Amino acid sequence: MAVMITEAPAPAGRPVRDRHHRGVSRWVVLALVTVGALVMLVPFAFMLLNAFKSPGDYSSGGPLSWPTEFYTKGLRTYWTEVNFPLKLWNSTLIAGSVAVLGVAVSLLNAYALGIGRVRGRLWIVGLFLLANMLPQEALIYPLYYVAKEIGLYNTQLSVIIIFTVIQSAFGTYLLASVMGTFPRSLLEAAALDGAGKWTVLWRVVFPNLRPTLAVLLIFFFIWTWNEFLIPLVMLIDNQTQTIPVALASLQGDRLMDAPTTNAGSLISLVPAILFFLIFQRTLARGITAGAEK
Amino acid sequence: MQRFRRIVTAIALAATATTAVAACGGGDSEDDSGAKTLKLWHYESENSAMGVGWNRAIEIFKAEHPGVEVRFERKAFEQIQQNAGMIINSSEGPDIMEYNKGNATAGLLSSQGLLTDLSAEADKRGWAGKLSPSLQTTARYSDKGVMGSGNWFGVPNYGEYVTVYYNKDLFERNGVKVPTTMAEMTAAMDTFVGKGVTPLGMAGAEYPAGQLFYQLALSKADRQFVDNYQLYKNPVDFKADPLKYGADTFADWVRKGYVAKDSASLKAEDMGTAFIAGKTPMIVSGSWWYGRFKTEMKANWDTFLFPGNTLHAGSSGNLWVVPANSKAKSLAYDFIDITLRPEIQDLIGNNGGVPVAGDPAKISDPKDRKLIEDFNTVSKQDGLAFYPDWPVPGYYDVLVGGFQGLINGSKAPDQVLDTIAKPYADGVKEITGK
Numbered sequence: 001m002a003v004m005i006t007e008a009p010a011p012a013g014r015p016v017r018d019r020h021h022r023g024v025s026r027w028v029v030l031a032l033v034t035v036g037a038l039v040m041l042v043p044f045a046f047m048l049l050n051a052f053k054s055p056g057d058y059s060s061g062g063p064l065s066w067p068t069e070f071y072t073k074g075l076r077t078y079w080t081e082v083n084f085p086l087k088l089w090n091s092t093l094i095a096g097s098v099a100v101l102g103v104a105v106s107l108l109n110a111y112a113l114g115i116g117r118v119r120g121r122l123w124i125v126g127l128f129l130l131a132n133m134l135p136q137e138a139l140i141y142p143l144y145y146v147a148k149e150i151g152l153y154n155t156q157l158s159v160i161i162i163f164t165v166i167q168s169a170f171g172t173y174l175l176a177s178v179m180g181t182f183p184r185s186l187l188e189a190a191a192l193d194g195a196g197k198w199t200v201l202w203r204v205v206f207p208n209l210r211p212t213l214a215v216l217l218i219f220f221f222i223w224t225w226n227e228f229l230i231p232l233v234m235l236i237d238n239q240t241q242t243i244p245v246a247l248a249s250l251q252g253d254r255l256m257d258a259p260t261t262n263a264g265s266l267i268s269l270v271p272a273i274l275f276f277l278i279f280q281r282t283l284a285r286g287i288t289a290g291a292e293k
Numbered sequence: 294m295q296r297f298r299r300i301v302t303a304i305a306l307a308a309t310a311t312t313a314v315a316a317c318g319g320g321d322s323e324d325d326s327g328a329k330t331l332k333l334w335h336y337e338s339e340n341s342a343m344g345v346g347w348n349r350a351i352e353i354f355k356a357e358h359p360g361v362e363v364r365f366e367r368k369a370f371e372q373i374q375q376n377a378g379m380i381i382n383s384s385e386g387p388d389i390m391e392y393n394k395g396n397a398t399a400g401l402l403s404s405q406g407l408l409t410d411l412s413a414e415a416d417k418r419g420w421a422g423k424l425s426p427s428l429q430t431t432a433r434y435s436d437k438g439v440m441g442s443g444n445w446f447g448v449p450n451y452g453e454y455v456t457v458y459y460n461k462d463l464f465e466r467n468g469v470k471v472p473t474t475m476a477e478m479t480a481a482m483d484t485f486v487g488k489g490v491t492p493l494g495m496a497g498a499e500y501p502a503g504q505l506f507y508q509l510a511l512s513k514a515d516r517q518f519v520d521n522y523q524l525y526k527n528p529v530d531f532k533a534d535p536l537k538y539g540a541d542t543f544a545d546w547v548r549k550g551y552v553a554k555d556s557a558s559l560k561a562e563d564m565g566t567a568f569i570a571g572k573t574p575m576i577v578s579g580s581w582w583y584g585r586f587k588t589e590m591k592a593n594w595d596t597f598l599f600p601g602n603t604l605h606a607g608s609s610g611n612l613w614v615v616p617a618n619s620k621a622k623s624l625a626y627d628f629i630d631i632t633l634r635p636e637i638q639d640l641i642g643n644n645g646g647v648p649v650a651g652d653p654a655k656i657s658d659p660k661d662r663k664l665i666e667d668f669n670t671v672s673k674q675d676g677l678a679f680y681p682d683w684p685v686p687g688y689y690d691v692l693v694g695g696f697q698g699l700i701n702g703s704k705a706p707d708q709v710l711d712t713i714a715k716p717y718a719d720g721v722k723e724i725t726g727k
Contacts, residue, residue, distance in 0.1 A: 056589035059569035081339060081367070144379050154385040236380050238366045249336075249369035256562060257338075 047269075050262040051075065058259050074263035082246040082264075083238070088271060090235075091225055091242040094156055098163040099221040103213050105164060106171025111201050113172065114179025115187065125176050132169040136229050144233060158234050159242075163227065167220045178212060179205065214282045218275075225272055243268045328388075328621035330362045331628065335391035336370045341584060342646025343451055343610075349640055350632045357631075361624060374398075381407050381616035389625035392614045394431040394447065396440055396724075397686050399612055403446040404438030409615040411445040414626045420448055423633055423650040427677035428452060428609045430524075439724065441524045447612025448629050450638075452647045452668055453580045454607025454677065455504050457600075461593035463490070463574040475512065475601040482551045485574055491550065494573035495700065496564040497557035500682070500689070502543075502696035504606050505552075505577050507681035510539025511604040519604060519678045525725050531714035532707075540706035544699055557700040568594075579607070583664055584645040595660060598667050604678040605671050609649060685720025688713075 050058060051074060053067040061068075078084065109128075113121045143162060144153070152158035182205065190204045206213075228244045235241045247268055250261045276283075333351070337343040351363050366387075373380075373392065380386045381402070392399055402408050415421050421429065428449055435443035459471065464481075467488055472478040485492035495501055511519075513535035521527040529536070546552050556564075565582055567573045571592045576582075577599060586594060599605060613632065615625045631637060638648035639655040647668045656662040671677060682689040695712045698704030704712070 055585075056569070056591070059566045059585075059589045060591065061570070062566065148383050153383050232369075232372055233376050233379065236372070236376070236385055238368075245369065245372070248371045249367065251369070251371060258562075 047262050047265055050259055051266045052263075053259050055257060055259050063258070071259070074257075074260040075267065078250070078260055078264040078267060082249060084243075084246070084267060086239070087241060087243045087246045090156065090240060092271070094159055094163070094231075094242060095221045095224040097160045098167060098224040099217045101160070101164040102167035102171055102220045103217050105168040106175050106216065107201075107206070107209070107213065109168065109172040110175030110179050111205060113176040115182060115200075115205065116197075121176070125173055128169045128172045132166065132173065136166075140229070140233055143230070147234060153234065154236050154240060156235065156240055159231055162230055162234070163224050167223065171216050171220070174216070175209070175212070178209065182208070211282070211285050214279070214285075218279050218283055221275065222272060225275075243271075328624055329360065330364055331389065331621050331624045332387040333363060333365045333389050333628065334368050334373070334387040335365075336368045336373055337391070339367070342641045342644035345644045346450070346637045346641035346646065346648075347632065350628065350637045353631050353634075353636075354628050358624065358627070378402060378405070378407065381618055384618060386616050386618055388619040388621040389613060389615050389628055391611050392447065394440075394449065394609060394612050395683060396434075396438055399431075399447050399614060400434045400438035400440055402438075402614075403434045403444075404436060407617050408446045409617050409619065409622060411448065411615065411626075411629075414629075415445045415448070418626070418630050420445075420629075420633060424449065424609075425672045425675065425677075427675050428649055428672060430677075430679070431609045432612060437724075439524070441520075447614045448633070449609030449612050449649055450632050451610035451641055452607065452649050452672065452677075453610050454605050454647070454668055454671055455508055455577060455579050456596045456598055456605070456664075456667060457575055457577050458568060458582065458586065458594060458596050459575045460568070460571060460573070461595060463571065463592075467574075469574075471597055472600050473597075478600045479551075482546075482575075483549075486550045490574060491553045492574050493546070493551050494564045494568050494576035495552045495556040496559040496561045497697045497700045498559060498693060499561040500680075500693075501561055501564055501576070501578055502700060503681045503689075503692035504579070506539045506543050506692075506696060507606050507678070508539075508577060508599050508602065509542045510535040511606070511678050512599075512602050513538045514604055514678075516604070516675060523679050523684055525684070525721050529717070531710045531717070536710060537706070540699065540710050543696070544706045547700055547702065552700060554701055557697045580647050580664060580668070583647075587645050587660070596664060596667065598670070602676075603674055604676050606680055607668075607671065607677045608679050609677075610647075685717055685724065688716060688720065691716045 046063060049067070050063055052071050053061075053065075054069065054071040054073070057065070057068055057071070112118050113124060118124070143158075147153040147158045152161075186204060186208075187200060190200050195203065225242075226244060227242075228248070231242045232245050232248070235245065247261070247264050250257055250264055331354070335343070335347060337347065339348075351365060355361070355363055368390075373390070377390075377392060377398070378401075381390075392402075399408065411420075424432065430441045432445055432447050432449060433443050434440050434446050463469075464471070467484060467490070469481045469484050470477070472481050482492040493505075495505070517526075518529075518535055522529050531537070543552075547554065561578070564573070564576055564578070565585070568576050569586060569590045571590075583596075613625075613629045615622055615629075619625055633650060635650070635652060635655070638651045641648040642651040642653075642656045642661060642665050643658070645661060645664075647665060649672075651665050651669075653662050653666045653669065656665055682692050691713055695704070695709045698712070699706065699709050
């Protein structure tokens, strides 16, 4: 090892390009990352293991034992009992609408705050941040009463509106600070060319922020997908419910059905993972977008 | 900016309107005989005893009410537990639903005027005659929402009680006979301890410890004590029997090794799975385990009543309630009536549940029959004593904390009784105002 470090100092002025000759620290980091990744995967491994175990098997062997049979009834029970395709559609509809609307609202808000520089923007951004930090439990009752009064209680629209606001509070905060650093010269050049406010937003700001917006879109989607409390309160019909609420219906008063819950979690996780895999490249590009400039 | 202001005004207006409407909510609409749908919710799983029984009840209801649509939805227990008040205070709620019994749930909603008074129907249809006095306790609530007296706000369909589950194979292998008295019970546990087996499964982190303590205390108690403790008839002295006896005996059992010291941090699920896996000879717990043991356990097992007690922890199961906003009240009453018929009650019994008005002679499986006969014995001698954590809100955690200390030996019985006495007194003072 020591040889590797002392051997062949890089020629002056030329950085080392060969990644296999960068010393021992690279391998240490790799090992640490691998261990970290494995630790992250342990809960998923347990879920996978127990999703295909019969309840009797689980009760007598515990969560760590290897299943004695390949048991798929838990998966099938969950699928049919909660009418999973409908819940999947509901979740996708809600999370998808929130993601798109949330990003659109954040963009417009942030344009006014970050580039439009409205008066008192610091306070407004602070207010948005505060709204984002409020625990949802504190919001539940006011939301419930308003929704009930305007006839939106038990509709998906109520959840979409609520989460569009909550998510765009964060989005506005983030985008406003990003836009605060937007090169002024670019905006001035556009203005000189006769571009109005709308054209500047659409032709200059939007294309430059696209990677960041894509990341926001994905985050909003996944956050909304995983939300539990507000959908639980606002969507009381089985026809309108989302996947996390359906999962909760597997838990009884005093009894739990661990294998079915595991099976349910497994099915419920798949769409989010697929979504993540599809947009993974966008995510990576968005995060490094600032770094390349 | 102007639009923003308009939205703010709209929200403010909506908020004011809400308070005004909420203040005069709960209006009765008795004339709903023309209702054509019955919106019905419960949270029992499809193949549980109640799930099977109620599915049949829905079929009978449909046959007897041609032209009425039943819109049944299976809900999450969590959802009903957390939001029942909000749900039935809206127009989107069900016409009839299953709801949790007790002061903090059905009692609270009844005192807020969100539930329909069922007293007239109970008289007319003879529900009172089908339910024993200790089962009726959880069906009736005073105007303050305290159970035990007042109007009917719910109707139970099934019961539950704490009993002893034992592993027959382990009993035979160790030459232990089924105990019928407390002396035989301790002798049996001594035998197991002598062979290096911990006889009693326990879960200190959840309800089992409190229930065992209560069960032990009840062996020295009478109905007057239960009324004092649960219904606040008279003050309860925690430093005297029966509660003192319960705590002392519990500590004694821990010292003698009947209960494992390291069970202080276990959950009820751990206790149950250890019993299913055949690692524990006995557990003292509720009839809610019965169906699960029946389908999952390979070893031979059965139940016996906690020896020597006439009073047992237990109560009616959850209730059918009719929200005040129900749009089909008379249909809801008809449905409740169907679920109390012998046919449905026996069906619940034959699927491993404990029907409130079941006939053991109609139950085919001997183990099922034993479970129901035992329940009927307890129920007939007015022996259902409810649960130790019922009297005051938040008492569950107090009991868990107290008895964890007793199991792991960090507290003496006297100290535990002190710990649990004060929150009880404070809570009772808050409820009764005395």
